[in-house]
Amino acid sequence: MTLPQTPSFRLDGQRAVIAGASSGIGLGCATALAEAGADVTLIARRADRLQEITAQMAARGWTAHALPLDITDIAATQAAVAAHGPFDILLNAAGLARHAPAIDTVPDDFDAVMNINLRAAYFLTRAVAAGLLQAGKTGSLINISSQMGHVGGPDRAVYCASKHAIEGMTKAMALEWGPRKIRVNTICPTFILTDLTQATFDDPAKRAWIEEKIKLGRAGQVTDIMGAALYLASPASDLVTGTALMVDGGWTAD
Structure with missing residues (x-):
């Protein structure tokens, strides 16, 4: 009898591209993949911030490159991915939220959210997949969605629409590219405490609502997402596709 062997969570020899990597969830995921x-x-758009991060990663002996880019520029993104790829792994954490009651939604806010959360995500994923298909390689493509891609929330009609679409x-993409x-x-x-969400957590009523909905009774941290990213990027998840990995503390269990 031979005992089964746990699949590897290592990513040696793999090339990963992380969008939205200059802060928050994106930075955490970039760190997790580099460490593996x-x-x-x-x-990200902030070239100086990317240079600072890649320098810190290099100091730890990791291999990291900065690619300043606005992924809402579809042509520039496709050209950059084609020039620097193919990438074995995509982790897209770029996103935008502009919350307001649905009745108050203005077209500019709708378009801004959809432009990055859906349109840019779609064409970035497509660009990385195109490189893999052309090279005849396998890969793992991951978009940071949200628990709000499965439920609704107050003042979040546009944001929820973008994440349900993701x-x-x-x-659909998993079905199309699964045979390859x-x-x-x-x-x-769920709600992750970052610089961008700090204002929400500073509001006592909003924080109470969040902590009541999260069954584990605490807000999320960036570190809570890092293990999920590593799992989906690694051979440990080789049979996982077309699915959503919930890291929501039980929010959507109701």
């Missing part, structure tokens, strides 16, 4: 041995390319996109062994999944966090 991936050669990481970090995408979930549908993921399933390219996996497509989402990670769906």
